[in-house]
Amino acid sequence: MKIAIQGIAGSFHDIAARRYYGMHGDGTGIELLECDTFHDLCQAVQNQSADAAMMAIENTIAGSILSNYALLDTHQLFITGEAYVQIQHHLLALSGQTIQDIKTVQAHPMALLQCTDFFRKYPHIHVEEANDTAAVAKKIRDESLKGVAAIAGYAAAELYGMGILAERIENNTKNYTRFLAISRTPNFTSKDHNKASLSLRVSHTSGTLAEALIVLKHNHINLTKIQSIPIVGLPYEYSIHIDMTWEDYTDYEHAIQELGKQALEIRIFGVYKEGEKNLELTAQKSYAKVIEKTQPTAKAKSDGGKVDIEIDHWKNWVPKAPNAPSEDYLLIAGPCSAETEPQLLQTARDIAALGKTSILRAGVWKPRTRAGGFEGMGTTALAWLKRVKEETGLMIGVEVATGQHVEECLQYGMDIVWIGARTTGNPFSVQEIADAVRGTNLAVMVKNPISPDLELWIGAMERVSLAGIKKLVAIHRGFGTQEKTELRNPPAWSIPMQFRARLPHIPMINDPSHITGRRDKLAEIAQKSLDLGMNGLIIESHLDPDNAWTDAKQQITPKVLGEMLDGLTWRPESNDDGLATEEYTKLEILRSSIDRLDNEFLELLASRMNVVREIGEYKQQNGLEVLQEARWKDLMEKRLSVGGKLNLGDTFIKDMFDRLHTESLETQSSIHSK
Numbered sequence: 001m002k003i004a005i006q007g008i009a010g011s012f013h014d015i016a017a018r019r020y021y022g023m024h025g026d027g028t029g030i031e032l033l034e035c036d037t038f039h040d041l042c043q044a045v046q047n048q049s050a051d052a053a054m055m056a057i058e059n060t061i062a063g064s065i066l067s068n069y070a071l072l073d074t075h076q077l078f079i080t081g082e083a084y085v086q087i088q089h090h091l092l093a094l095s096g097q098t099i100q101d102i103k104t105v106q107a108h109p110m111a112l113l114q115c116t117d118f119f120r121k122y123p124h125i126h127v128e129e130a131n132d133t134a135a136v137a138k139k140i141r142d143e144s145l146k147g148v149a150a151i152a153g154y155a156a157a158e159l160y161g162m163g164i165l166a167e168r169i170e171n172n173t174k175n176y177t178r179f180l181a182i183s184r185t186p187n188f189t190s191k192d193h194n195k196a197s198l199s200l201r202v203s204h205t206s207g208t209l210a211e212a213l214i215v216l217k218h219n220h221i222n223l224t225k226i227q228s229i230p231i232v233g234l235p236y237e238y239s240i241h242i243d244m245t246w247e248d249y250t251d252y253e254h255a256i257q258e259l260g261k262q263a264l265e266i267r268i269f270g271v272y273k274e275g276e277k278n279l280e281l282t283a284q285k286s287y288a289k290v291i292e293k294t295q296p297t298a299k300a301k302s303d304g305g306k307v308d309i310e311i312d313h314w315k316n317w318v319p320k321a322p323n324a325p326s327e328d329y330l331l332i333a334g335p336c337s338a339e340t341e342p343q344l345l346q347t348a349r350d351i352a353a354l355g356k357t358s359i360l361r362a363g364v365w366k367p368r369t370r371a372g373g374f375e376g377m378g379t380t381a382l383a384w385l386k387r388v389k390e391e392t393g394l395m396i397g398v399e400v401a402t403g404q405h406v407e408e409c410l411q412y413g414m415d416i417v418w419i420g421a422r423t424t425g426n427p428f429s430v431q432e433i434a435d436a437v438r439g440t441n442l443a444v445m446v447k448n449p450i451s452p453d454l455e456l457w458i459g460a461m462e463r464v465s466l467a468g469i470k471k472l473v474a475i476h477r478g479f480g481t482q483e484k485t486e487l488r489n490p491p492a493w494s495i496p497m498q499f500r501a502r503l504p505h506i507p508m509i510n511d512p513s514h515i516t517g518r519r520d521k522l523a524e525i526a527q528k529s530l531d532l533g534m535n536g537l538i539i540e541s542h543l544d545p546d547n548a549w550t551d552a553k554q555q556i557t558p559k560v561l562g563e564m565l566d567g568l569t570w571r572p573e574s575n576d577d578g579l580a581t582e583e584y585t586k587l588e589i590l591r592s593s594i595d596r597l598d599n600e601f602l603e604l605l606a607s608r609m610n611v612v613r614e615i616g617e618y619k620q621q622n623g624l625e626v627l628q629e630a631r632w633k634d635l636m637e638k639r640l641s642v643g644g645k646l647n648l649g650d651t652f653i654k655d656m657f658d659r660l661h662t663e664s665l666e667t668q669s670s671i672h673s674k
């Protein structure tokens with residue numbers, strides 16, 4: 001079991017992790033994943049570099065680490081348990097050093113806060129903040145640093161062979177840290193759990209928080225903690241973090257039901273068994289006793305937990321087609337759906353005869369947006385494809401949406417599976433597919449999700465990559481839209497281009513068939529994708545397109561496909577580094593940044609107007625004038641000053657705030673006259 005901790009072996013996170021998972025884990029021993037920051041720790045669990053994590057949340061002397069709740073929230077992680085560890089701090093240095101030799105002490109700010117009394121007695125010791133207590137001990141040993149001390153426990157002293165200059169230097173000997181066991185999945189089901197952590201967002205109206213607390217009281221729920229946490233992006237709005245315990249699980253269930261009706265939002269971080277307190281655990285002098293089954297320790301990436309997607313380039317595993325228009329492009333063609341054996345076989349023969357591509361695509365399970373259409377021939381078609389492969393020598397690619405689909409593709413010797421646009425958007429399905437391809441020799445292509453969400457697309461690639469698949473290709477197939485557009489799925493070029501900018505080493509091909517939905521536009525989109533530096537095309541081709549069972553309007557015969565490919569301009573050198581060179585690419589990316597910023601701007605504007613309305617109501621209830629000259633003058637001065645520092649011209653700021661002010665006055669006047 002791989003457990004992410006903040007800090008390194010020998011830290012209190014290490015002690016807590018071994019203790020907790022030693023008792024609650026799956027018994028396979030513990031391997032630590034050392035993370036520099038809590039953020040890295042959460043990323044490691046989220047992206048499955050670790051199975052679970054141990055994360056400090058509060059200390060009896062230094063207080064809570066509120067930002068860790070936000071990290072749990074943003075990484076969608078859950079609390080599955082807790083452990084209290086007694087923190088005993090000692091002053092460690094190279095053996096032979098005395099306290100007079102020590103000029104600086106380096107430690108985690110939390111540790112420093114817990115030992116302030118001790119250092120007040122030694123004013124000659126300079127206090128410096130570091131990332132991790134045990135890491136300082138390790139550094140002192142590794143670099144034989146004289147004059148430097150660390151604050152850490154016995155475990156670090158033993159592990160890094162340090163001398164102990166002073167024992168128990170914490171301000172108060174009742175020094176406990178509460179650690180949370182963190183996991184990707186909650187353990188909501190077990191009825192013997194007696195503690196929950198959740199956050200509530202209640203409306204501003206007076207009394208709502210009190211009402212929520214009364215619900216808890218009526219249901220015999222004991223609050224062990226209540227704390228308000230600012231909501232990022234909603235100034236002066238708070239979510240209330242609550243830890244609670246109970247005797248009877250049904251009381252908890254009732255309370256949650258009632259709270260659910262009252263609160264604007266409720267997020268349950270986890271339901272778990274309350275941890276045992278007051279353990280003199282770290283008083284054990286021998287680290288060896290604490291760690292029962294030690295396993296190697298890995299180092300997490302400190303770049304925010306991003307997965308390095310390793311690629312086995314398609315040129316290494318796709319045979320060259322005899323008449324390929326260019327060796328530098330990956331070409332895939334085939335019918336939208338495998339309909340009948342003759343349709344499939346004849347289409348494949350014609351495509352093979354063109355000699356322009358080495359890969360045949362065919363839909364076997366068809367995800368239709370609406371129910372009641374043709375849903376694919378399934379396993380029957382896989383048997384046909386196996387024959388096609390034997391006869392034509394083409395590699396075969398099939399869309400998969402479940403682990404079972406992958407199993408069947410493997411049985412029938414398929415070479416490539418692709419994750420379709422309707423599936424990429426669902427991390428559960430993507431993970432299921434990733435688990436199924438793990439350990440196989442399959443190549444995996446990932447289409448962009450229907451929604452224009454770059455992170456989901458990259459996340460899907462990461463999941464497949466974490467399953468050990470290196471034969472990876474991204475497919476750009478355009479994005480769903482509500483508007484009536486000329487193209488079926490508008491390409492939104494800036495999204496694939498941002499993908500390219502972030503992950504230039506991942507080959508990306510374009511799917512003009514699903515972007516256009518119409519054959520007369522195929523060449524235009526295909527050419528643009530090549531101009532933008534994409535690495536190839538996947539095009540739907542059918543021997544009788546007009547009578548195709550799916551996507552009839554966008555398919556072309558193999559003959560027309562050949563002519564179209566001949567008519568395109570291939571730019572072999574431009575795409576070698578995977579980055580487009582054309583100027584308009586840059587413009588597309590910049591424009592997309594403007595779009596994003598404008599949306600954020602509008603959201604902020606809406607939040608501002610909400611506050612304006614609240615102020616309006618307040619003024620009305622308290623008989624205040626809508627226009628408050630002094631306040632307005634003061635506000636404008638401050639905005640001009642901040643604006644100036646941000647390099648925004650005075651006239652611009654003044655015009656803009658005048659306009660905002662007019663709108664605010666109008667809004668408040670209408671409230672006033674009610």
Ligand code: PEP
Nearest residue numbers: 336363420421422477514
């Ligand atoms: C397909 O390739 O036939 C298909 C269903 O595509 P998409 O997932 O892009 O809609």
Ligand code: MN
Nearest residue numbers: 336540550551
């Ligand atoms: Mn199709």
